[in-house]
Amino acid sequence: MKLVEEKNGTLEYDPSVPCITATFTDFMPTEQFKAFLEKGLAHLIEKKKNHSRILWLADTSRHAVQPEKDIQWVAEEWNPRALKAGINHVAFVLPENVFAVRSVKGYAAKSAAKEDEMTIEFFGKIEDAKDWFRNLKPATAALR
Numbered sequence: 001m002k003l004v005e006e007k008n009g010t011l012e013y014d015p016s017v018p019c020i021t022a023t024f025t026d027f028m029p030t031e032q033f034k035a036f037l038e039k040g041l042a043h044l045i046e047k048k049k050n051h052s053r054i055l056w057l058a059d060t061s062r063h064a065v066q067p068e069k070d071i072q073w074v075a076e077e078w079n080p081r082a083l084k085a086g087i088n089h090v091a092f093v094l095p096e097n098v099f100a101v102r103s104v105k106g107y108a109a110k111s112a113a114k115e116d117e118m119t120i121e122f123f124g125k126i127e128d129a130k131d132w133f134r135n136l137k138p139a140t141a142a143l144r
Contacts, residue, residue, distance in 0.1 A: 003043050009036050013047055017130045019055035019091075020044050024063035033070050037078055045085045055133040056082065059093045059126055079118055089136075090120045091129035 004011040008026040013019075022040050040056065048054045123129040 004036075004039050006032075006036065008032070011036075011040050011043060013043065014130070015047075015050075017055055017057075017133055018047060018051045018053075019057045019130060019133065020047060021057040021059055021126065023059040026062065027064035028066070030067065030070055033066060034073060037074065041078060041082055041085070041087075044082065044087050048086055053089065054087060055129075056087055056090045057093070057126065057129050057133075058090065061093045061096065083117060088117055088119055089133060090118055091132065092120070092122050093126050093129060094122050094124065 001013045001015075002010060003013055003020070008024065008028050009032075010021075010023045010025075012021045012023070014021065020040055020043050022036070028036060044054055044056060121129070121132060123132065
């Protein structure tokens with residue numbers, strides 16, 4: 001179910017996983033990027049009311065490189081609020097662009113350095129990411 005559609009991004013909800021998929025189709029200026037993630041977090045929080053857990057699935061397969069300051073903002077500002085709301089799982093569909101891959105993996109490294117409890121995984125296809133989350137045992141998912 002499509003929740004948001006805007007230039008260079010869409011947010012969709014799949015209750016069968018459950019997940020919110022954020023699809024990035026090109027570069028987003030900082031303000032748009034932050035606003036897009038804020039909308040995504042609001043939807044995650046709302047949809048989590050119906051589920052014991054929910055996945056943030058970032059399809060970055062067509063995303064361009066995001067500036068370092070934006071990645072820092074996600075790790076330092078967005079993640080703590082997501083964690084506080086009980087969102088503990090993030091999956092990325094990796095971009096084809098090697099520089100964009102560095103940006104995505106840089107976010108994971110910053111999150112790990114903060115020692116937060118966000119579980120971050122990387123995949124080549126959206127369905128692989130969804131299957132991973134569906135197949136996580138609830139006890140395992142709660143511990144992550």
